[in-house]
Amino acid sequence: MSTVLEQIEQQIARLQAGTVRKNVGTIRTVADGVALCDGLSEVMYNEMVEFPGGTIGIALNLTEDDVGCVVLGDVSGLKEGDEAKTTGRLLSVPVGKSLLGRAVDALGNPVDAKGPIEAKEFYPVEKIAPGIVVRKSVSQPLFTGIMAIDSMIPIGRGQRELIIGDRGTGKTTIAIDTIINQARINRVGLASGDPKFRPVYSIYVAVGQKNSNIVRTMSALEAAGALEYTVIVAAPAADNPANQYLAPYSGASMGEWFMENGMDALIVYDDLSKHAVAYRQISLILKRPSGREAYPGDVFYLHSRLLERAARLDGKGSLTALPIIETLAGDVSAYIPTNVISITDGQIFLETDLFNQGIRPAVSVGLSVSRVGSAAQVKATKQVAGKLKGELAQFRELAAFAQFGSDLDAKTKNQLDRGARIVELFKQPAFNPISIELQAATLWAMQNGFYDGIPMNKVAAAAASLREFFANRKDALLGKIRNKAALDAELEAELKQGCNEWKPTFSA
Amino acid sequence: MSRHGKATELARTLFKLSLEDGRISSERVGAVLAWVERHMPPRATAVLREYKRLVEEEIARNRAVIEFAGDISPSAFEEIAEAMSRRYGRSIEPVPVPRPELIAGVRVRVGCDIFENSIFSQLGILRAFS
Numbered sequence A: 001m002s003t004v005l006e007q008i009e010q011q012i013a014r015l016q017a018g019t020v021r022k023n024v025g026t027i028r029t030v031a032d033g034v035a036l037c038d039g040l041s042e043v044m045y046n047e048m049v050e051f052p053g054g055t056i057g058i059a060l061n062l063t064e065d066d067v068g069c070v071v072l073g074d075v076s077g078l079k080e081g082d083e084a085k086t087t088g089r090l091l092s093v094p095v096g097k098s099l100l101g102r103a104v105d106a107l108g109n110p111v112d113a114k115g116p117i118e119a120k121e122f123y124p125v126e127k128i129a130p131g132i133v134v135r136k137s138v139s140q141p142l143f144t145g146i147m148a149i150d151s152m153i154p155i156g157r158g159q160r161e162l163i164i165g166d167r168g169t170g171k172t173t174i175a176i177d178t179i180i181n182q183a184r185i186n187r188v189g190l191a192s193g194d195p196k197f198r199p200v201y202s203i204y205v206a207v208g209q210k211n212s213n214i215v216r217t218m219s220a221l222e223a224a225g226a227l228e229y230t231v232i233v234a235a236p237a238a239d240n241p242a243n244q245y246l247a248p249y250s251g252a253s254m255g256e257w258f259m260e261n262g263m264d265a266l267i268v269y270d271d272l273s274k275h276a277v278a279y280r281q282i283s284l285i286l287k288r289p290s291g292r293e294a295y296p297g298d299v300f301y302l303h304s305r306l307l308e309r310a311a312r313l314d315g316k317g318s319l320t321a322l323p324i325i326e327t328l329a330g331d332v333s334a335y336i337p338t339n340v341i342s343i344t345d346g347q348i349f350l351e352t353d354l355f356n357q358g359i360r361p362a363v364s365v366g367l368s369v370s371r372v373g374s375a376a377q378v379k380a381t382k383q384v385a386g387k388l389k390g391e392l393a394q395f396r397e398l399a400a401f402a403q404f405g406s407d408l409d410a411k412t413k414n415q416l417d418r419g420a421r422i423v424e425l426f427k428q429p430a431f432n433p434i435s436i437e438l439q440a441a442t443l444w445a446m447q448n449g450f451y452d453g454i455p456m457n458k459v460a461a462a463a464a465s466l467r468e469f470f471a472n473r474k475d476a477l478l479g480k481i482r483n484k485a486a487l488d489a490e491l492e493a494e495l496k497q498g499c500n501e502w503k504p505t506f507s508a
Numbered sequence B: 001m002s003r004h005g006k007a008t009e010l011a012r013t014l015f016k017l018s019l020e021d022g023r024i025s026s027e028r029v030g031a032v033l034a035w036v037e038r039h040m041p042p043r044a045t046a047v048l049r050e051y052k053r054l055v056e057e058e059i060a061r062n063r064a065v066i067e068f069a070g071d072i073s074p075s076a077f078e079e080i081a082e083a084m085s086r087r088y089g090r091s092i093e094p095v096p097v098p099r100p101e102l103i104a105g106v107r108v109r110v111g112c113d114i115f116e117n118s119i120f121s122q123l124g125i126l127r128a129f130s
Helices: A002-014 A147-152 A171-192 A211-223 A241-260 A272-285 A299-307 A335-343 A352-356 A379-385 A388-402 A410-425 A436-447 A456-473 A475-484 A489-505 B006-017 B026-039 B044-061 B074-088 B119-129
Strands: A020-031 A034-039 A047-050 A056-062 A067-072 A083-090 A092-095 A121-124 A162-165 A200-207 A230-235 A264-270 A318-326 A346-350 B063-069 B093-098 B105-110 B113-118
Touching (some): A034 B044, A067 A241, A092 A241, A162 A171, A162 A335, A171 A318, A200 A211, A241 A318, A272 A335, A346 A352, A410 A436, A436 A489, A456 A489, B006 B026, B044 B063, B044 B105, B063 B074, B113 B119
Parallel strands (some): A200 A230
Antiparallel strands (some): A034 A067, A092 A121
16 A cells, blocks of 8 residues: 555656756658757757657757757658657667567557557667677577578577578578577476576567568467567568667667676567668658768668677677678678678578579578687587588589589599588478487488488488487487587487487388 | 758858847848848848848847746746846846736746746646546
8 A cells, every 4th residue: 555655656746846847949841751840959869859749759860950850650740830849868668578479669669469568677779889898709509490500600699690692582581490499499498497598588670571571470480489489579661761760779679688687689680771771761861961872871880889789798698689681683792781791790691593493591601601600509510510511612613513514533423422412401491490409410410321322302301300200219319419519429329329220210 | 951051051151240249239130131132142032031040049049938827027027037047148038928828837938948837737747647
C-alpha cells in the first residue's frame, strides 16, 4: 500500500506547479518527411523535437537560419506555423530481455500485436562505441552451423563479419541459419546446467525489406524455436526513410544492453545497402552536399560508428555483428561495399555463379576471409579443417587448367577428385545448421577417406547419412567431442569405429 | 526549401548594417530599404523576405511578450521585463497581451524561450497523463 501511495505522490510531483520553461520554434516548411523550423535556438544535434499531436522528430540539420528535423511518424498532421519544441532528450529505445521474442519498430514500439513491452531500461540510439582499453581480443567462437563458414571462415564473438553478394545468393539465409544455430546451442547448453555456458541472444534488424520477407523470416525463426532468443527490429520499405535510418542504431542499442550486462549477443543488419540509400534520401532532402553516387560525405561514418559498437568487452559480454551488403553484378569494388569491407573484420562473399551451379551456400572461399581466423576456432575444427582452404585453392587452379582437356597425371586427378568431394561436402540445405561436433565428425571422415569411392553426386547425401547415423547412435561420442573441443587419440579411434559402422549402412 | 545562396547572404549583410549598438535602428532600416529600392539587387523579393525574417527574430529577442489572464498590475509587467533583462543580459521590453484562454497565470515569450505558469498549461499536463 505504501508503494501505491508513493506512486501517487510521484505523479502529483510531476505536475510541476512551478514555472515551466521550453524552447520553441515554428515550422516553416514540411516536405518529404522533413520539417524546416525557425527558432529552436537551443536545440542540440540529434535531440528529439516534439510537434503538435505528439509527433516526434530528430534535429539533424542545425544551420544558421533554420533547423531541419526528420519527422518520425505521420507528417500529414503538420503544417506551416505549427509550434515545435525541444524535449531536452536524445532518442532512446527500450532494452532488456523483455524484448526477446518480440518484433518492434525503429523506436522500440511493438508491431507484432502481442501487447506492450514492459521495459525497465532505455538506452540512447546514438552511443559512442567502446574505447580501446575496455576491449578484449576475440577468442570465443560463434558457430554459424554452416560447415563452409565454421571450418574455413570462422567467426568469433565480438567480431564483425560482412555477408556480401548479389540479390538471391543466400545472404539472409546464412544470417538466419546462424540465429537458429545459436538458439539450438542455447537450448542444449542451458539444459546441460553448465554454469560456464553463455547463451547468445540475437537481434535481427530488417531495413528496407518487403513486409512479406520479414514475416517469412519470423516464421522460419519461430518454426525452428529461435524466436524466443531473438528480437526483430523491423523498418520495412513502406516505413519512412528516417525509421530505416534509425533502425540499425536502435538494434545496436538493444544488443549493447546484453553486452554491457555480461551476456553475448549477435546482431544482423539486413541490409546496410538499403540503410545507406535511406540515409542518402534524408541527406538530399536536408540539402546536404552530395558526393560520390549522390551519397553524403559522411556515409562512411554512418556505418563505421554503427559497426564499431560491436565488440568484446573485458569483464563483460560481447556483441557480434553480421552486416549484409547487396552488390550489383558482383561488383565488390563499388562505393558502399568497399566502405563496409574496410570496416569489418572479414567478409563472406556469395557468388551468383556458384549459387546457379547448385553450390549452396554459395560461399566463394577464395574471396572470403575472416581476419580473426583460427583464434575463433575450437581445436577439433582446426585439426580436421586446417588444410581445407589450401586444398580448395589448389582445386580451383587445377580445375581451370583441366578445362583445356589435356591429359592429367594421377596426382592431379586425385587433387581434382578430392577438391570436388570437398565442394560437394560443403553443400548444405537452408535452415539446417549443423552442430560443431557433427561438423568435426563429417570432416574427419572426409580427411580419412570414408567418402572415397562414393559417386560425386552422392557425396552430400553420404555426409548427411553419416551425420544422421552419429546423431542417432553416437550421441555419447558427440557429447565428448563437444565438451573436449579437441580430437585426441581416443576420440579419433571412436570416430573411426563409428565411420566403419556407418559405411555399410549407406548404399550409393 | 533552402534559404542559402546569394540572396540570403545579402539579406544577412543588410541585417548587420541595420544594427546600432546591438539593436535594430529604425533609421538604418529605412536606409537599407531605400538602398534596395534604388539598386534593386537580383531576387530582391527573396532578399527582403529574408531580411524581414531576421529583423523579426531580432525584435522578438529583445521583447518579452507577456500573455496573461485575470488581473495583473502594470508593475508586474515591468518586474517580469527586468527579470528577463537580468537573465539574458540585455534590455528586454515588455509587451503585455491579454489572453483569456490561459484562465489564470502568465506565459512569457522571449525569442524562442517560453516561460509559462498558467492554468491552461497545467491542464495540458493533466491531459497528457489521462
